[in-house]
Amino acid sequence: MHKISSGLICSLTLLGLQTFATAAVADGKTLHNANCIQCHAQMKGADGSAIYTRTDRRVQDMPGLSKQVTRCTNSLGLAWTEQQHQDVVDYLNSSFYKFNIKP
Ligand code: HEC
Structure with missing residues (x-):
């Protein structure tokens, strides 16, 4: 087992900052599509995004x-960071x- 040094984590974090906004949104989309769409889609049809x-959202x-995302992840038992x-x-x-x- 290799331990990743905190220095390495720091430089990775710095490198990551440049693309942070787009990368984070892309990760969020992947996580969301894998865990969240199915149930909303059953309720709302299509891809569920109507929810x-x-x-009256x-x-x-x-x-x-943030609170609602927590509510939904908790009820799914997901341990997200x-x-x-x-x-x-x-x-x-x-x-x-x-x-x-x-806009
Ligand atoms: C087991 C079913 C189910 C799953 C899976 C689910 N949700 Fe939900 N979600 C609901 C229900 C039910 C509501 C609507 C509650 C209401 O209308 O009062 C809701 C509403 C929401 C809303 C608020 C919509 C609004 O009215 O503005 C958000 C945001 C949301 N969910 C995020 C998520 C996220 C993120 C995930 C994945 C981690 C997720 N949900 C997974 C059932 C689910």
């Missing part, structure tokens, strides 16, 4: 979005909710 765009701001959680929040926000994103 995020319906007029529950989520009204970023803290609310803070990063995975954030990636999915970012994906949902950039694709559907668009809080604090200028």
Whole structure:
């Protein structure tokens, strides 16, 4: 077993920063599509994304979005890291909710 040094993690993190925003959203999409669509799609049809765009949607701001993602991951028993959680929040926000994103 190799231990990854904290120095290596640091440089990887720095390298990653440049592509962070897009990479995180792509990861979030992958995680979301693998874990979240099926159930929403059963409820809403198609790819289930109507649950995020319906007029009476529950989520009204970023803290609310984060909370709802936690609620859904908890009920699924998924042990996501803070990063995975954030990636999915970012994906949902950039694709559907668009809080604090200028058109
Ligand atoms: C077992 C079924 C199920 C799965 C799987 C599921 N959800 Fe949900 N989700 C729901 C239900 C039910 C609601 C709607 C609750 C309501 O309308 O009051 C919901 C609503 C949401 C909403 C809020 C939509 C709105 O109204 O703004 C978000 C965000 C969300 N889910 C994220 C996720 C994420 C992220 C995952 C994957 C980790 C996930 N869900 C997986 C059942 C599920």
